[in-house]
Amino acid sequence: MNLDLDERVRAFRDEARAWLRENVPAEPLPHMDTAEGFEAHREWEMTLAADRWSVVSWPTAFLGRDASLLEWVLFEEEYYRAGAPSRVAQNGISLLAPILFEHGTPEQQERYLRPMADGSEIWAQAWSEPEAGSDLASLRATAVRDDARGGWILNGQKTWSSRAAFAHRGFGLFRSDPEAERHRGLTYFLFSLRAPGITIRPITKLDGHPGFAEIFFEDVFVPDADVLGTPGDGWRVAMSTAGNERGLSLRSPGRFCAAADRLVELWSAVPDAPAGLGDRVADAWIAAQAYRLYTFGAVTRIAEGGAIGADGSANKIFWSELDVRLHETALDLLGPEAELRESAWMDGYLFALSGPIYAGTNEIQRNIVAERLLGLPRGR
Amino acid sequence: MRFAPTDEQRDFARALDDLLGVAAVPHIARLWAEGHHAAGLHLWRRLAGLGVTALAVPEEHGGLDAAPADLVVAFEALGRYPVPGPAIESVVLAPTLLAAVPDGPAPEDLAEGKILVTVAAPPMTPYALDADMTDAVLLLEGTTLRAATPGRRLESVDRSRRLFETVPGPTLVRLEPDTVATALATAALTCAAQLLGAGEHALAVTVEYVKSRRQFGRVIGEYQAIKHLLADVRVALDFARPLVHGAAVSLGAGSTDARRDVAAAKVSASEAAYRASRAALQAHGAIGYTEEYDLSLWITKIRALVSAWGTPAHHRAELLAALTTGRPTHASDL
Numbered sequence: 001m002n003l004d005l006d007e008r009v010r011a012f013r014d015e016a017r018a019w020l021r022e023n024v025p026a027e028p029l030p031h032m033d034t035a036e037g038f039e040a041h042r043e044w045e046m047t048l049a050a051d052r053w054s055v056v057s058w059p060t061a062f063l064g065r066d067a068s069l070l071e072w073v074l075f076e077e078e079y080y081r082a083g084a085p086s087r088v089a090q091n092g093i094s095l096l097a098p099i100l101f102e103h104g105t106p107e108q109q110e111r112y113l114r115p116m117a118d119g120s121e122i123w124a125q126a127w128s129e130p131e132a133g134s135d136l137a138s139l140r141a142t143a144v145r146d147d148a149r150g151g152w153i154l155n156g157q158k159t160w161s162s163r164a165a166f167a168h169r170g171f172g173l174f175r176s177d178p179e180a181e182r183h184r185g186l187t188y189f190l191f192s193l194r195a196p197g198i199t200i201r202p203i204t205k206l207d208g209h210p211g212f213a214e215i216f217f218e219d220v221f222v223p224d225a226d227v228l229g230t231p232g233d234g235w236r237v238a239m240s241t242a243g244n245e246r247g248l249s250l251r252s253p254g255r256f257c258a259a260a261d262r263l264v265e266l267w268s269a270v271p272d273a274p275a276g277l278g279d280r281v282a283d284a285w286i287a288a289q290a291y292r293l294y295t296f297g298a299v300t301r302i303a304e305g306g307a308i309g310a311d312g313s314a315n316k317i318f319w320s321e322l323d324v325r326l327h328e329t330a331l332d333l334l335g336p337e338a339e340l341r342e343s344a345w346m347d348g349y350l351f352a353l354s355g356p357i358y359a360g361t362n363e364i365q366r367n368i369v370a371e372r373l374l375g376l377p378r379g380r
Numbered sequence: 381m382r383f384a385p386t387d388e389q390r391d392f393a394r395a396l397d398d399l400l401g402v403a404a405v406p407h408i409a410r411l412w413a414e415g416h417h418a419a420g421l422h423l424w425r426r427l428a429g430l431g432v433t434a435l436a437v438p439e440e441h442g443g444l445d446a447a448p449a450d451l452v453v454a455f456e457a458l459g460r461y462p463v464p465g466p467a468i469e470s471v472v473l474a475p476t477l478l479a480a481v482p483d484g485p486a487p488e489d490l491a492e493g494k495i496l497v498t499v500a501a502p503p504m505t506p507y508a509l510d511a512d513m514t515d516a517v518l519l520l521e522g523t524t525l526r527a528a529t530p531g532r533r534l535e536s537v538d539r540s541r542r543l544f545e546t547v548p549g550p551t552l553v554r555l556e557p558d559t560v561a562t563a564l565a566t567a568a569l570t571c572a573a574q575l576l577g578a579g580e581h582a583l584a585v586t587v588e589y590v591k592s593r594r595q596f597g598r599v600i601g602e603y604q605a606i607k608h609l610l611a612d613v614r615v616a617l618d619f620a621r622p623l624v625h626g627a628a629v630s631l632g633a634g635s636t637d638a639r640r641d642v643a644a645a646k647v648s649a650s651e652a653a654y655r656a657s658r659a660a661l662q663a664h665g666a667i668g669y670t671e672e673y674d675l676s677l678w679i680t681k682i683r684a685l686v687s688a689w690g691t692p693a694h695h696r697a698e699l700l701a702a703l704t705t706g707r708p709t710h711a712s713d714l
Contacts, residue, residue: 001449003629264703282696286644293622296383314615369614370607374587379602
């Protein structure tokens with residue numbers, strides 16, 4: 001049992017650290033869920049990509065560095081520690097790309113991966129519908145075959161689509177077989193958010209920015225070339241994304257370790273902080289460190305041929321709740337200043353509040369932990 | 381990097397499970413609580429046969445000179461089964477503290493499990509476990525190690541923890557501060573490992589119970605209230621374990637972060653095990669509240685170990701001190 005880094009990994013980490021020190025903008029960018037901030041964050045994606053830091057774990061053929069899982073975790077640590085901007089390309093990179101690599105045709109990979117990696121095309125996910133949230137399989141948006149044009153006609157409504165207010169393209173599930181029940185008869189589609197028949201209505205989030213949108217589909221044509229995987233097989237195709245979103249690839253420990261270190265600094269700077277808050281600072285740091293070490297254990301398991309499986313659900317519960325507690329502690333340390341929007345802690349707090357909800361609510365995750373890790377019977 | 385137990389450590393854990401799983405340990409713990417030590421001493425001789433008592437003894441004295449990570453494997457097993465006796469004191473502390481005492485209890489005898497030694501280390505650990513039956517009683521006051529004799533007996537909530545005040549005797553040796561710090565950190569680490577094991581057991585028996593206990597026409601494990609209660613225990617234990625293993629790696633490597641990491645491990649393992657014990661009691665209902673049901677052995681042991689070898693408050697203060705003194709600490713420096 002050890003936590004030693006070999007020379008190659010250490011060199012990779014040091015190179016990332018040096019590059020970030022040189023290149024991370026000194027001033028924070030405007031919020032990425034504004035028109036101005038969206039463009040500024042895209043430019044940052046291009047800067048990252050120019051030196052091959054946007055998708056380090058991808059193959060070199062697609063602007064990556066073939067980095068190992070461990071190297072990716074360390075890159076993320078360096079990234080957040082350097083205070084680098086939020087990733088506007090995140091949803092495409094962490095949710096769609098793994099599926100494109102696994103299920104996409106070579107032609108789809110050629111067409112979509114490089115523009116995703118260099119920030120020229122930003123992707124938004126289109127999972128939820130007004131009547132399908134945690135129960136995603138109850139979705140109603142339809143896809144009807146159009147043999148004459150060689151594609152499908154999409155109709156319906158998606159909602160809570162992150163980045164869709166400004167993004168270029170979307171991905172999501174549609175019911176292509178109206179006779180099939182729930183998880184069957186779904187197809188995974190890629191589509192342009194500028195396609196005829198699409199209407200976008202931005203939704204302002206709790207933080208005051210249009211980070212969500214509703215997407216209305218009225219007879220939107222999607223060619224066969226933009227079906228991901230086999231028609232009717234969408235659920236199985238999509239679930240590899242759900243696993244990624246919950247597990248390692250969406251929220252690396254780096255984000256929480258950096259925030260915990262900043263929390264300790266904040267606490268040190270408040271000379272007469274009540275003792276109880278010190279304990280909460282300690283607990284937040286411990287939780288971030290626990291998540292970090294847990295991830296190194298998971299990296300070891302995966303390297304030895306193991307899988308994450310339902311542990312991803314335990315993982316998601318843990319990081320999302322640690323994030324909320326950590327930011328609550330920071331706000332409590334700020335005292336009456338806490339409510340002011342000028343503090344980055346409030347932005348972090350508002351973002352953290354979404355964690356226990358997205359990627360499958362923590363209630364759903366607890367059911368999964370209980371049934372699949374503990375072996376308790378499924379409810380009736 | 382390979383952050384997982386080695387094959388040898390897995391084999392060691394399996395051997396301990398094989399021994400303890402069929403040794404009627406709860407019965408032995410109950411006898412021990414009544415002052416009947418024979419069965420417990422027999423169990424300790426069998427544990428010695430697997431090398432448990434030799435782990436922290438140097439090789440030149442017939443020991444294994446094992447890494448803290450090996451101690452963690454052993455102590456998690458000693459927590460999973462409620463093995464009575466001064467385990468941390470005799471296995472972890474005595475070999476280190478007595479190394480510089482030429483005419484003290486022999487390390488060879490400790491390694492072979494021929495003798496048991498207990499230690500009080502006030503203010504953190506004011507009382508000596510089982511001091512009326514051990515071969516030696518040690519009193520660690522700062523860096524001064526004294527011989528001692530048992531005084532008044534005190535009752536622990538964990539009835540198998542027979543506590544004694546100590547009457548100071550002659551000074552045996554003045555120890556290096558680093559020796560004391562490492563010894564106490566290793567004690568806290570192994571206590572954390574015991575808590576993990578005890579928490580795992582409390583969860584495991586509760587999962588079995590809620591799969592069979594029926595109320596309102598269904599097994600109670602089908603109810604989300606129960607599922608979520610136990611899911612939170614699974615999560616807490618899963619994220620405490622890497623901290624315990626990480627602290628073992630730090631201690632083994634002589635890292636300057638070792639005290640910080642041990643503090644994190646003890647806080648986290650205490651909290652996870654305590655959560656497990658509370659959930660176990662709640663899910664069992666009245667039967668869990670009885671002394672005669674074996675779950676009580678773990679519920680009371682966990683409560684006792686939460687405050688043993690450094691309370692959570694003590695370790696949080698240690699952690700904050702480590703984080704805010706000296707160089708700026710980053711979680712991301714390996």
